[in-house]
Amino acid sequence: MKKSGLRRNLCGQVVHDLGQRILAGQWEPGTALPQEVSLCESMGVSRTVIREAIKSLAAKGLVESKAKRGTIVQPPNCWNYLDPEVLAWQTRADGDGKLLSYLTEFRQTIEPAAASFAATRGSDEHLDHIKEAFEQMERSTEDVEAFLAADTEFHTSILRATGNPFFAPVANLISVALQGSLRVTNRQPSDNRVSIPVHEKVMKAIIERKPRAARAAMKAHLDEAAERIAASTEQP
Known part of the structure; x- marks a missing residue:
């Protein structure tokens, strides 16, 4: 053995x-x-x-x-980009930020729909987890690493709340994308504080079971994040 x-x-x-x-x-x-x-x-x-x-x-x-x-x-x-190791290796080799741009595009496609499904299908327990993750984000704005962990939990909790098993395999990809994104856009506690209101809109729409509002709020959040990433990495 x-x-x-x-x-x-x-x-x-x-x-x-x-x-x-x-x-x-x-x-x-x-x-x-x-x-x-x-x-x-x-x-x-x-x-x-x-x-x-x-x-x-x-x-x-x-x-x-x-x-x-x-x-x-x-x-x-x-290459199987959904494989956790492949994704981690590719992230380390992403010298020009192109992979982060692709990951953000993927998030813009997947997560608004996930937010809508979570508002419709999520159990009370699922919604509690989303709310708890958001509250942890609020408490962690002064700690960049703790905020990153709470933000990651917020987004992956939404994926789990869809009730769709096919969303589960992309949770790791979303997690890696989010971590790469936050390390570019949220380098200071002040950046974390600015992002709280947009996350709150997503959270409230899901908790209130308003799928259209949840989709729109998530889309607005990710569109804004994409703009900040493009500016930070000098992507067109």
């Missing part, structure tokens, strides 16, 4: 290392990773660990094993 656990831990480390290097562009799409023997020597692990790591990377869409060619790096359109 100990050996099995150690191997899984080593495998996770190798997956993390190779994944980050692929997304950072160390190996271009269409090129092959170093051979197993070379990877074993450079990373100090066994062939079994390397093979398990390659399988994991293949499941994430980053590589594909091909006969006589080896392990080939796949183009970005094959």
Whole structure:
């Protein structure tokens, strides 16, 4: 059991290392990773660990094993961006802010509908969680990290309140997008205080079960956030 656990831990480390290097562009799409023997020597692990790591990377869409060619790096359109690790690696490699822009577009598409569904379908318990997250935001305006955590909980609570199981897999993506956004737009406590009223409009519309108002409030909030992100990252 100990050996099995150690191997899984080593495998996770190798997956993390190779994944980050692929997304950072160390190996271009269409090129092959170093051979197993070379990877074993450079990373100090066994062939079994390397093979398990390659399988994991293949499941994430980053590589594909091909006969006589080896392990080939796949183009970005094959990568599973909903995979938490892939998303985290891509975020770290996002030097020009383009990924954050794409994530914000995704949020603008998904979250207004989620707010509307939450107002219609959310249980009383779900709505209580949304309200509690908002109240935690109010209490945390002077603490940038605590505010980020409360804001993330606010938005993911809305996704859970939709009652639609297909919203659950995107909660992590929304969380990463929100964290990236807030680190750009909410660097000071004063930024947090400014964002409280717009979140309150969303919260009240959902609590009062007004789906159209909830959709409109969330859209206005995200449109404003997109403008601030574009200004901060000098995106057109």
